[in-house]
Amino acid sequence: MSAGLTMNGYNFAYLNEQTKRMIRRALLKAVAIPGYQVPFASREMPMPYGWGTGGVQVTASILKPDDVLKVTDQGADDTTNAVSIRDFFKKTADIATTEITQDATIIQTRHRIPEQELGANQILVFQVPIPEPMRFLEPRETETRKMHALEEYGLMHVKLYEDISRNGQIATTYAYPVSVEERYVMDPSPIPKFDNPKMNNMAALQLFGAGREMRIYALPPYTRVKSLDFEDYPFEVQKWDEPCAICGTTDSYLDEVILDNSGNRMFCCSDTAYCQSKQGPVKGAEQ
Amino acid sequence: MGVSAGANIGERLMSVGARHYGNIREQALDWLGKVEIDQSRIDDLPHTFSGGMQQRLQIARNLVTAPRLVLMDEPTGGLDVSVQARLLDLIRSLVRDLNLSVILVTHDLAVARLLSTRLMVMQRGEVIEQGLTDQILDDPQAPYSQLLVSSVLQV
Numbered sequence: 001m002s003a004g005l006t007m008n009g010y011n012f013a014y015l016n017e018q019t020k021r022m023i024r025r026a027l028l029k030a031v032a033i034p035g036y037q038v039p040f041a042s043r044e045m046p047m048p049y050g051w052g053t054g055g056v057q058v059t060a061s062i063l064k065p066d067d068v069l070k071v072t073d074q075g076a077d078d079t080t081n082a083v084s085i086r087d088f089f090k091k092t093a094d095i096a097t098t099e100i101t102q103d104a105t106i107i108q109t110r111h112r113i114p115e116q117e118l119g120a121n122q123i124l125v126f127q128v129p130i131p132e133p134m135r136f137l138e139p140r141e142t143e144t145r146k147m148h149a150l151e152e153y154g155l156m157h158v159k160l161y162e163d164i165s166r167n168g169q170i171a172t173t174y175a176y177p178v179s180v181e182e183r184y185v186m187d188p189s190p191i192p193k194f195d196n197p198k199m200n201n202m203a204a205l206q207l208f209g210a211g212r213e214m215r216i217y218a219l220p221p222y223t224r225v226k227s228l229d230f231e232d233y234p235f236e237v238q239k240w241d242e243p244c245a246i247c248g249t250t251d252s253y254l255d256e257v258i259l260d261n262s263g264n265r266m267f268c269c270s271d272t273a274y275c276q277s278k279q280g281p282v283k284g285a286e287q
Numbered sequence: 288m289g290v291s292a293g294a295n296i297g298e299r300l301m302s303v304g305a306r307h308y309g310n311i312r313e314q315a316l317d318w319l320g321k322v323e324i325d326q327s328r329i330d331d332l333p334h335t336f337s338g339g340m341q342q343r344l345q346i347a348r349n350l351v352t353a354p355r356l357v358l359m360d361e362p363t364g365g366l367d368v369s370v371q372a373r374l375l376d377l378i379r380s381l382v383r384d385l386n387l388s389v390i391l392v393t394h395d396l397a398v399a400r401l402l403s404t405r406l407m408v409m410q411r412g413e414v415i416e417q418g419l420t421d422q423i424l425d426d427p428q429a430p431y432s433q434l435l436v437s438s439v440l441q442v
Binding site for chain 1: 293294301303311
């Protein structure tokens with residue numbers, strides 16, 4: 001790997017080589033045990049916790065000079081978080097970036113999985129705020145680790161049971177817990193449950209980084225991922241009555257946008273790159 | 288964790304692999320009935336229950352997975368006498384109906400006489416006397432057992 005300084009004095013991709021090796025060791029372990037949360041020595045990053053410090057560290061440690069990076073924030077390429085992380089790596093690693101999903105080799109994402117199906121040559125990096133799926137049911141880390149070790153996941157279903165008995169249906173719509181290869185229960189990060197089925201059997205490698213919580217976990221390509229449910233209340237994804245108001249597609253996750261004070265609204269794709277690709281010939285990638 | 292009475296009973300079932308909401312719900316209702324808690328309370332939180340109801344909910348929660356051996360540590364502690372009596376009746380009928388073995392820890396000799404068939408007297412962490420309940424309560428041999436039995440108020 002390139003250990004030299006880039007033009008402006010940063011080590012390649014900001015982190016020093018020792019730190020990258022430490023993170024890569026955690027990543028290897030995470031890939032070897034799908035869905036298991038591996039502790040790692042998370043570093044201070046030049047951004048606040050909650051802005052993707054975990055994802056950025058994972059991206060920095062897997063980045064190569066010939067990689068093409070895409071960063072999305074809630075599906076959009078042009079929001080503050082996405083733009084600043086893209087600029088960060090342009091500055092510290094001098095790599096190419098893109099907004100076009102299929103052109104990217106590494107995609108760092110906050111709270112969405114791109115609509116475009118990912119290929120075996122791509123890596124998806126998730127930013128994770130709370131890696132522990134049982135944190136709100138059991139606040140003690142010592143206990144949740146034991147529960148994972150013993151595969152004691154009754155509590156997860158208790159939450160779904162309570163959902164149904166209160167609301168008549170499973171009310172969890174994002175960060176919907178999944179079972180990985182019928183072993184570890186995993187928090188898919190706060191993606192809408194609409195995206196959960198995409199994780200199953202995905203060709204791309206999926207890496208999850210939680211900076212503040214100091215955890216890394218992973219789904220190797222073609223891993224079986226199943227959303228938790230009941231036999232008589234099967235897992236379902238969100239549906240909309242109308243197509244995207246901009247591109248007219250009916251198969252993507254739609255954001256509700258309030259247009260004015262009189263309550264007019266429209267629904268449009270949250271994945272901006274996908275929306276553009278459906279609107280006609282794709283404009284050039286941002287350079 | 289603040290979960291409803293039904294979820295408290297269902298948790299045991301779900302942790303041993305039950306994945307059918309309807310069945311879990313049905314069993315929870317059935318057990319609330321068995322331990323004499325009004326079935327309309329199934330979605331209420333246990334902290335809105337009285338002490339006796341909470342004890343009975345605990346019993347339902349522990350018996351729902353049909354264990355063969357149960358350890359009860361002072362199951363009637365902290366309850367007033369009328370509630371105690373009902374709870375004792377309940378435990379006795381459950382033991383009979385479910386063919387259950389119970390190891391019961393108690394300081395109350397009346398409870399011991401009512402519920403148990405065999406009795407062990409323990410002092411300083413050691414068993415000092417054991418045998419049939421009636422035998423020990425009517426003819427205690429060890430000095431401490433004699434003291435215990437003689438300390439019960441005769442009414």
